Amino acid sequence: MNWTQIPLGPLQTNAYVLMNKNKEAVIFDPGGNGPEFIKWLKDQSIKPLAILLTHAHFDHIGAVDEVRDAFNCPVYIHQEEKHWLTDPNKNGSSRFLGDAAISTQPADHLLTTEDPIHIGEFTFEVFHTPGHSPGSVSYYLASEGIVFSGDALFKQSIGRTDLPGGNHEQLIKSIHSKLLELPEETTVASGHGPTTTIGEEMDENPFLSGF
Known part of the structure; x- marks a missing residue:
């Protein structure tokens, strides 16, 4: 398998395209630039099987409906944010984008447990990692040694917690109890x-020191 990082939307949010040898793919967080992103996928003959959302802040969902409609693929999100896709006040777009506020159709699947999910050849472990937002989740693909962490953990930083539903202590707990338990070589x-590794953040992330 291989994956591609593609910054999209008003805040250049990283969308990820994870693809197998048959060009079947899972899309993470398509944040905007829908027509251009869809054209790129079609030009590469990529066949999206699903859209996995790490959370529903506006900068992660801007192209959800366009991609879903173009490829007839379902959208997954945690149940804690099931209403955020349809509500610009909850997803923050009414505050930050004004007249360009974003709303999408509801998700097709709600994540209610941390049971693995199976999509075609892909099997992901699902970690509920709240703190940046109540329904933040991270998707771990053990076979490839990669975790898609959304806005929970960054290179030498962590997600902001000053938005509605954010909680700094909860985020630190999520990172330590879920993400830092992964192998240190995990991407x-x-x-x-940029991407980083679990080991690098254990050693160098100033927000995680002293725990």
Whole structure:
């Protein structure tokens, strides 16, 4: 399998395309630039099987409906944010984008447990990692040694917790109890900025020291 990081939308949120040898793919957090992103997928003959959302802040969902409609693929999100897709006040777009506020159709699947999910050849472990937002989740693909962490953990940083539903102590607990338990060589594919590894963040992340 291979994966591609593609910054999209007003905040250049990292979308990820994880693809197998048959060009079947899972899309993470398509944050915007829908027409261009869809054209790129079609030009590469990629066949999206699903859209997995790490959370429902506006900068992660801007192209959800366009991609879902173009490829007829279902959308997954945690139940804690099931209403955020349809509500610009909850997803933050009314505050940050004004007249360009974002709402999408509801998700097709709600994540209610941390049971693994199976999509085609892909099997992901699901970690509920709240703190940045109540329904934040991280998707771990053990076979490839990569975790898609959304805005929970960044290279030498962590997600902001000053937005509605954010909780700093909860985020630190999520990172330590879920993400830092992964093998140190695990790649962390974050929602913004460059990738990192669990080991690097254990050693160098100033927000995680002293715990």
